[in-house]
Structure formats: structure tokens, C-alpha cells
Amino acid sequence: MITMRGERKLEKEEKGKKFHRIERSYGSFVRSFRMPDDVDESAIKAEFKDGMISVTLPKSAKAKAKAIEVSVS
Numbered sequence: 001m002i003t004m005r006g007e008r009k010l011e012k013e014e015k016g017k018k019f020h021r022i023e024r025s026y027g028s029f030v031r032s033f034r035m036p037d038d039v040d041e042s043a044i045k046a047e048f049k050d051g052m053i054s055v056t057l058p059k060s061a062k063a064k065a066k067a068i069e070v071s072v073s
Helices: none
Strands: 002-015 020-033 045-049 052-056
Touching: none
Parallel strands: none
Antiparallel strands: 002 020, 045 052
16 A cells, blocks of 8 residues: 655735735645555655656566567468
């Protein structure tokens, strides 16, 4: 299982001639994902960039496809 936890904090403020409004949004979250059986757990990588999380799950060496030569007669 891969579990990701985070917390969101957002505050938005608007001012006008006759009003002043502030919106606040806070909360934590948890997401869990089941990993496939053929993943190399020691080579998992995660990157957070521009608000996006990218998780790389490489296949283990035993699960990679093998090339088999086929002779044509």
C-alpha cells in the first residue's frame, strides 16, 4: 500500500468599498493505493512539482518482459 497524507490551507480575502470578505478552507486528507504485485519497492520514487505529485512504480526485474527469438520456417 502507498499512503499519502496532506493538509490544505487556503485563505482568500476580498475587499470592496462596502464589504470585506475572508474565506478560509482548512483540512487534512489521506489517500491509500494498493500497489501491483510486480513492483520493485526499493526503487519507488515520488516527486512534488507545481502542485502535482508524481509517483513512479518501476517493475521488478523478474516481472519485466523477456525477448524470445522466434524462428520462421
